[in-house]
Amino acid sequence: MKAPVFSVNYSGESASLPRHWSEHKEQAVGYWQxxxxxxxxxxxxxxxxxxxxxxxxxxxYIFSKKGRDESRRYLKKVAAFKRGDKKPPRSPLRHILAFSITLVEKVESWGGKFFLDRVHFHDDDIRDLKNRLESGEGAFLICSHLGNAELLRALAGFNRTGVSREIPVTSVMEGSVTAHFNRMLRELNPQSEIRTVDARNFGPDTAVLLQDRLAAGELVVIAGDRTSINTRNKHFLFPFLGEAAPFAYGPFFLAALLNAPVYFVFALRRKDLSLKSEYDMLVRKSTVSFDGPRKEREDRIRELARNFAATLEEYCKKYPYQWYNFYDFWAKPEDHTGV
Structure with a gap:
């Protein structure tokens, strides 16, 4: 069956759905851990x-067969695009070790011990984002589980972004993650300007709240590479590393709803395995605008999601060991015949 360019499914839940990412034990970290x-x-x-x-x-690596198998699934897909390389990415051990280092760096950044001199910016859309923040305007950031998405949020929480003013950040997260995340933030940085919104309880009041925060010059951040827990069948289907994969509808619909400039942000470690890591902060501003006629909004939401999927794929090929979705990312709730 030919992989579709895209499709959207708005149907009801099915009793035979494959296991969602949120149902894997290895995705959940308890409070005591x-x-x-x-x-x-x-x-x-x-x-x-x-x-x-x-x-x-x-x-x-030794005791998690699931982790090894899912790493091999992903790396096999990436390796198919890098057949000319002397060392194609095929090591689940290296992949899992890179993930372990990232976990330490997440805590390190939230604890205020990761400084801006270890983060390298480039001649991309970071200038546009910084200028916008300097002028007191807000922005909508879409991140992923490639690299260390917490790094930019933590730098903002400690006023280490290179911008001359404090920049509060609101993260839109699934409720199963929010509780432990909030507790960790309070433990590490009681004065943190990071706030979280539970995506499961999103309503009109939440949208107004986020619009107010953007108008006040703040950042709103959401991950674009995991489907929603509550609306698993509401997604786009795009080609990703050689096979169609589901991408959530919600983050891109929210971007349209808030109608703020959208930036794709990736913080990627220069070396996969390092005892003193340095990061490249890569920023791309979306060219999709939601200022046009309302009847065109769905097409533009789809275009934004497709651009994000293509950008994520591009960086996964360049930094294959730094994508940390250890579940079957390509599992589909239903058969899709495509268009």
Whole structure:
């Protein structure tokens, strides 16, 4: 069957749905695991925690068949596009070790120990974003599970963005993640300007709240590479690494609803495995505008989502070991005949 260019499904839930990403145990981190990580962060030097990430990642690799299998599934797809490389990406161990290091760096950044001199900006749309923030205007950021999305949010929380004013950030997250995330933030940085909104309880009041925050010059951030827990069948289907994959409708609909400039943001480690990491911060401004006729809005939402999927695919090929979705990303709730 030919992979479709895109399709959208608005049908009801099916009893035979494949397991959603939120249902995998390895995606959920309990409060006590978070507390243990915070305790180690306070007691041990960051350098030691980075070193500890290697045996922890190796332990996960040995005892998690699911993690190994899903890593192989993904890396096999990436390797098909890199057949000319001397070392195509085929190592689940390297993939999982890179993920372990990123977990430490997330805590490190929220603890205020990751500084701007280790983040490298480029001659891309970062200038446009900085100019917008300097002028007191807000922006809508779409990130992913490629690299370390927490890095930019944490830098903003500690006023380390290179912008001369404080920039509060609101993250739109699934409720299953929000509780532990909020607790961790309060533990690490009680004065953090990061706030979270539960995507499961999103309504008209929430939209007005986010519009007010954008108008006040703040950032609103959401991930675009995981489908919604509540509306799993409401998604686009785009080619991704050689096979059609579902991309959530919600983040891109929200971008249209808020009608603010949209930027795709990726924080990617220069070396997959490093005890002292440095990151490239890559920013692309979307050219999709929602100022046109309302009847064209759905087409523009689809275009924005398709552009995000293509950009994510591009960077996955360049940084294959830094995409951390350890589940079957290509699983589809129903058969799609495509268009």
């Amino acid at each position: 978070v507390r243990l990580l915070l305790l180690l962060f306070r007691l041990l030097p960051v350098y030691f925690l980075r070193f500890l990430a290697f045996p922890v990642g190796f332990f996960y």
